[in-house]
Amino acid sequence: MKFGKEFATQMVPEWEEAYMNYNQLKNLVKEILIFQQRQTRSLNMMKPHSKANSLKRKGSLFRTYSGLTSRFGNASVRRDKEEEEVILTSVNADEEHGECLKYQTIFLRSSDDGGEFELVFFKRLDSEFNKVVNFYREKVEEVVKQAEELNIQMDAFIALRIKVTKSAAVTPVMERNTGEVSEQHQEIRVDDAKEHKVASLDVLNRIKLNATIETPRSTVRSVFNSLNLDLQFNKNELKEAQGKLKQAFIEFYEKLRYLKNYNFLNQLAFSKIMKKYDKIAKRNAADAYLQMVEESYLGQSDEVAKLIERAEATFIKHFCNGNRSKGMNTLRPKAKREKHRVTFFVGGFFGCVLALVVVIITDMHTKDLLNNEEKTQYMNTIFPLYSLFGFIVLHMLMYAGNVYYWARYRVNYSFIFECKPGTELGFKQVLLVSSGLSVVTLAAILANLEMDMDPNTLSYKAVTELLPLGLVIVVVLIAICPFNFFYRSTRYFLLVCIWHCICSPLYTVTLPDFFLADQFTSQVQLLRNLQFYVCYYGWGDFKKRNAQTCNDSSIYKTISIIIAVIPYWIRFLQCLRRYFEGCDSTQALNGLKYFSTIAAVVARSMYSQKQGMTLKIIAASTSGIATIFNTYWDLVKDWGLLNKNSENPWLRDKLILPERSIYFIAMVLNVILRLAWMQTVLDFQEAPSLHRNALIAIVASLEIIRRGIWNFFRLENEHLNNVGKFRAVKSVPLPFSYEDADKNL
Structure with missing residues (x-):
């Protein structure tokens, strides 16, 4: 690896601007080389022919022989030494920075051909050196x-x-x-x-x-x-x-x-x-x-x-x-070593996923399940049960993509999330978990189909319905397992953050807490599927594969509205906590944003249950206001974009991604995907061949994708804020305070 790349990889990401700009100085040296190459080509074109060269050599033969020693020998040495002296260095007091010293280099060969390029190099070199020394001193x-x-x-x-x-x-x-x-x-x-x-x-x-x-x-x-x-x-x-x-x-x-x-x-x-x-x-x-x-x-x-x-x-x-x-x-702490078996299992699991998908599609086609009279029954019961795992897997895949690009563009996500050193998951580990869960879920779906279609297992229909519930129980048990396997530190970290969200606003709000709560605002359909699990198995509907009891219950519908509001309510309480702790008016506005979203969710949910023009107008107006508010906050506050006076017009001064067009594409996608989410609540014209639950799942998946895009730019902006403050380590509260001001002991 060349030194420039190795130098960049070993930098503290938050201090990157304080390091010597090696690439810029290297480019200045290249300009010197380019000038020399041009000079060499020019001299070669103007070089005399061989006759002139022979005369020059012949002339040298008639010079006086001066012997092996000369009385002018010492003068020659002194002259060579003077010619070799290229720079003089000096140290002066920097008046702008008080007692700080300013290092300066005087280039003595500026009159030589190309000396102006070398003069620029040394001026830039001094600037970088003084920057480094002053930063280190501070x-x-x-x-x-x-x-x-x-x-x-x-x-x-x-x-x-x-x-x-x-x-x-x-x-x-x-x-x-x-x-x-x-x-x-x-x-x-x-x-x-x-x-x-x-x-x-x-x-x-x-x-x-x-x-x-x-x-x-x-x-x-x-x-x-x-x-x-x-x-x-x-x-x-x-x-x-x-x-x-x-x-x-x-x-x-x-x-x-x-x-x-x-x-x-x-x-x-x-x-x-x-x-x-x-x-x-x-x-x-x-x-x-x-x-x-x-x-x-x-x-x-x-x-x-x-x-x-x-x-x-x-x-x-x-x-x-x-x-x-x-x-x-x-x-x-020792750096994590990349394990080849993780890559092996990820590849194996994804191969199994493809094979299971092909088998399931083939099975459905050969048994004509799409035209079967039980299609509606499947979509009303089995599909919501298994789509829960689909939402989880999709969210994990988006997170794996985020981790990959955060690492690629040196966004210090482990520091931002305050992970214990060496315990953060890389994108391969996240892919391992998501692909493993996909294999188990698809295997359960295939087993469910086979047992339904097999005459020998028709009498065990109730047991067949228990497969999704068993899968949920297994996932929950693995998540709370206290033993040190399967990324215990990460599981514990996630559970702690979930508990902090549940207990809001009683805990101090940290970035991992409100970041996770934001993820839940994009998983409303997953939470409603969990509600369906409780109803479907708690009221015994699974025995006859009929969700009529849940769908006709007014209590179930009311709880459904409350379930949809909970993530936004958590974020609202977190904003209030941060406002009262820091007296930050921005947090008050952020809380108002989530409160407007709560009003929109309630209005839309009520309209979906009780049709009416008045409710439709209220739902449309509150949804429009909330969408505009949320979109503005995403782009301006969370992403730090839409700054017309920026060095990058309508973006921000500092960008991580090399292509500015990606930011504009992300902004457009954010708006479109937010509008797509409104389809499920405003009840637009549905595709005739698509079941309502399938349409809900598609739109919910689009919201998860939107959240995945939001995650990258949100953390990029957080990272750049840390870079601007050179904040590379966590600030830890100390246990004692002193009554006397001078703290003399």
């Missing part, structure tokens, strides 16, 4: 301040642990500066036998516990009490503080690793580009420039390396009981 200052805060937090934690465990004394984890890093900040370190002190319990008189509003209990408690709670000195407080500090150390250490990698990659990039320049321009400037790089803050600063060492030692000692292997596995 980030180092940030981690130094974070180290100071962690020092203070750890002192309080140690004191709390002493108080809770009633120990006589314990070696503190964090101390003041020992001079190993700098005289201006504290450092994270492990105390040795020479330097230790008894942890002071006086700090407990000046701190309070930060109770973050993360659970229903803490939410209710926050309504009546302040979030800064007095310490009760119990084990629960100690456990909570330890958990928060442990996570804070993990995120802090990850940022240190990012900085170390940033430093190394950029120094390597400057070395590579200078060597490429020397080779093409036939200069000898690399040594002088790289010496400046080596002597700069980028090359001389060692704060990050020291903080890494001390953070490792502190974490291992106080959060892993001295177990270095366990501690390092937590701080540096």
Whole structure:
């Protein structure tokens, strides 16, 4: 792999703009090469004939012989040295940035042919180098301040642990500066036998516990009490503080690793580009420039390396009981290794899916099931039962496509979703789950058809109807299985997000929570199919394969309306929670958007159950308003598009996809697919040969596809917002707050 590609793949995605622009500098070097090639061709065309060359050589034969040594030898060496000197480097104070230094290169050969190209190269090179140094300096200052805060937090934690465990004394984890890093900040370190002190319990008189509003209990408690709670000195407080500090150390250490990698990659990039320049321009400037790089803050600063060492030692000692292997596995989780068996099984499952589809279609055709009198009965009962799995599989396929393109265009989806490192599913894993579920579902459908048609199994008709229910039970059992198999961490993460959605607004709303709730707003038909499961099997209709009881029940119809409203109601409550926590008016408008959608869903559902011109007008008007509101929000707020003053007209300043036309196509598809969803509720003219349930399933599938498209651009916009803020690690709330402003312990 060429260095340029390797350099790009190893960048921290959110810091990409802060890295040296290697490709741009490489293109400038290529311009120098192109100029030289043109000059060479011009000289070859103007080159004298052989006669002139012979005269030149002959003239040289009559020159005075100067011997093997000459009294002008030293002057010649000095002249060669001057000719070899290409650049001069200097360091000046940058008035715009206070105490920051500005590195500058003076090119001494600008009068040479093509020197203007080399002059442009060095100006750009200096600009990139100053950008890198200033960014690195800022980030180092940030981690130094974070180290100071962690020092203070750890002192309080140690004191709390002493108080809770009633120990006589314990070696503190964090101390003041020992001079190993700098005289201006504290450092994270492990105390040795020479330097230790008894942890002071006086700090407990000046701190309070930060109770973050993360659970229903803490939410209710926050309504009546302040979030800064007095310490009760119990084990629960100690456990909570330890958990928060442990996570804070993990995120802090990850940022240190990012900085170390940033430093190394950029120094390597400057070395590579200078060597490429020397080779093409036939200069000898690399040594002088790289010496400046080596002597700069980028090359001389060692704060990050020291903080890494001390953070490792502190974490291992106080959060892993001295177990270095366990501690390092937590701080540096191993990268996931691609398993070939996943690819093998995905291919095998998709082959089985194709074979089962062919068998089912052939079976239906040979037994003339499409013209059978039981066709309507099948479509009213069996089809809704199995279409539930179709909606799940389609959504997973769209998600697999999203993951593939997020990874391809370096959208850091695992960080955005706050997945535990190394547990996020790649697109192949998602395809494995979806294809496996497809095989099981199609096999059940085929078994259902065969048992219905086989005279020997007609007496087991009720058992035949239990196949879809059994499949649902198996899927649910796998999802909640506590054993460590079949992507347990991902299953647990999904269940936690579902629980947070159910308990809205009692939990703090995170991006995974509202992102999942948005997925449910596109799976209304799946939720109604689950309702049909409860009715069909709960009221015993499966014994006679007749859903008349469900269809004629007013309770069932009322619950159907409530089921359709639930996803939007969850999002409405989440918006309210975020509004009251952050006083963000945007969240209030977003909540109003979902409330308008709730009104439209209720009106449309009532119209579908009770026909009437008044209800039709209300349904059409509320649906129109909600559709316009939702479409505007999708394109402008969620995708960040339709900005006429952007560098990319009617899009946004920064785009990930190389083709701008894709964004316009996505916007048009979003509008069309939203309008298609209205067909099921406004009861437009249906295709005469298509059953209503089939039409509902098709339109529901279009909505799932629309959501899949929305997912990609929504996360792209979120990623670009993180890039704009250089946010590459999670911000973790710390457990303690101090009453005194200076925090001196």
